[in-house]
Structures are given as structure tokens and as C-alpha cells.
Amino acid sequence: MNLDQFIDNSHFLTQSEVNKFLWSTLLCGVIGAEREFRNKQAGLKTMIMIGLGSTLITILSVKIGVNSHDRIAANIVTGIGFLGAGVIFKDENRVSGLTTACVIWIVSALGMSVGAGYIEQAIGVTLVALLSLLFFPVVEEFFERRYTMRVYKIVKKYDGERLDIYEESLKKYKLKIKRGGQRLANGIISGTWIAIGSPKNHDFFVETMLQDENILEFDF
Known part of the structure; x- marks a missing residue:
């Protein structure tokens, strides 16, 4: 070449x-x-x-x-x-x-x-x-600022009642929720929710849950 x-x-x-x-x-x-x-x-x-x-x-x-x-x-x-x-x-x-x-x-x-x-x-x-x-x-x-999504998990001792009270608390703070799985084992009941709402309402709900002495574990 x-x-x-x-x-x-x-x-x-x-x-x-x-x-x-x-x-x-x-x-x-x-x-x-x-x-x-x-x-x-x-x-x-x-x-x-x-x-x-x-x-x-x-x-x-x-x-x-x-x-x-x-x-x-x-x-x-x-x-x-x-x-x-x-x-x-x-x-x-x-x-x-x-x-x-x-x-x-x-x-x-x-x-x-x-x-x-x-x-x-x-x-x-x-x-x-x-x-x-x-x-x-x-x-x-x-x-x-208006529609924040968070996933909550609550774990507590099972005392004969389901976790409906916490679900009602989510609704109380005007959070739209989608229920996830709930589990009962060895006297411990746990549940998860996907919640959508304003950050302020999320903060109100979290503060309420942190003061609940019956909750063993709270993921937020």
C-alpha cells in the first residue's frame, strides 16, 4: 500500500x-x-x-x-x-x-x-x-410538598386486637393509605402501609406513633 x-x-x-x-x-x-x-x-x-x-x-x-x-x-x-x-x-x-x-x-x-x-x-x-x-x-x-409517599411498618405485641387502630390514625391525619401485608407470629403482630399526604400530616402521625408505648418497632 x-x-x-x-x-x-x-x-x-x-x-x-x-x-x-x-x-x-x-x-x-x-x-x-x-x-x-x-x-x-x-x-x-x-x-x-x-x-x-x-x-x-x-x-x-x-x-x-x-x-x-x-x-x-x-x-x-x-x-x-x-x-x-x-x-x-x-x-x-x-x-x-x-x-x-x-x-x-x-x-x-x-x-x-x-x-x-x-x-x-x-x-x-x-x-x-x-x-x-x-x-x-x-x-x-x-x-x-403536598403529596409525599412514605412506607410505615408497625410492630407490637398481639393483645387480641388487630392493627386497625393505626390504620384509622393514618386516615385521621388525612393520609391516603394502601394496606400492605400483616403478620402474626409468636405473639407479635406487624403490618405495613403505604401512605400519601402532606409532609406536615406525616409528621403529626409519626409524632403520635412515637408516643405510643405499645409499639415495639416503628419504621418510617
Whole structure:
């Protein structure tokens, strides 16, 4: 292979590819900065690395996959799922990290879009994603001030009465409830409820339960 053939085979980094890497760094970095500001598991560096990696793989897929330009890049969609799963955690009755996992998926898609040359589409999605990440937490906080969900578990000695009195107490404080499982074993009865209401009403209920001497265990 002579020098002209080597150059024609596009082994060198072109200006177009440099621009793609710069765009990928910028767009993914903007989203990563938002994650970094909120102290999430995947922040600025992680998002930039994911975006650059997706961009490079997409470029290589177009260059190497002569008969099928999407052959290599298609595996990004599968592989990024394992990376996203690593930031999802389950803590008792709460799951965290779902939003960050979704952002990782979007950043990967942005890198692929830039690598394929669809920069305008990548810019548009970046703006929509960034606005969503900045705006929706405000909306969530607004609703949480009025409709907070908590899971309660009460354990007490069984004295012939069920836990209906505590269920009535939940209703008394205007909490909408969904009864979970109840269990009786060795003279101990326990029950769980999912309750939705204002934080103030939750606090009133918790304070009442903390003063109940018959309760052996109270999770809230």
C-alpha cells in the first residue's frame, strides 16, 4: 500500500472528526455538569467519556463496517445498559439512580448522533434533556410538598386486637393509605402501609406513633 492509498483509506484524523469530538465533549459535558452539580454518581467526567466513546465507536463503525455501517455501533445500545444498571440502587423501599441511568443512555445516544453526523439533532435533544433535568426537580418538589409517599411498618405485641387502630390514625391525619401485608407470629403482630399526604400530616402521625408505648418497632 502506497502513501496515497493510505491517505485515501482515511486512517488520519480529519477536521470533520475533530469537530465531532469537540461537539460530543461540549454537549455531553453540559449534561454531565448538571449531574456533577447535583452530586450524582455519574458526573462530568463520566458523561464526557461515555459521549466520546460512543462518538468514536460510531465513527469507526462507519469506517470499518463496509457492508453494514451500523454493525459495530449497534452494540453501544446493548452495552450502555450494563453501565446504566451500575448506578441503580435499591435501599429498602426506595430505588435511586434511575434518572442518572437514563441520562447515561441519552448521553450515549448523543455521542452516536454526533458520530454519525447528526449534530443538529444532538443539540436539540441536549437542550430538551437539560431543560428537563433543571425544570422537573422543581415540579417534583412542588408535588412532594403536598403529596409525599412514605412506607410505615408497625410492630407490637398481639393483645387480641388487630392493627386497625393505626390504620384509622393514618386516615385521621388525612393520609391516603394502601394496606400492605400483616403478620402474626409468636405473639407479635406487624403490618405495613403505604401512605400519601402532606409532609406536615406525616409528621403529626409519626409524632403520635412515637408516643405510643405499645409499639415495639416503628419504621418510617
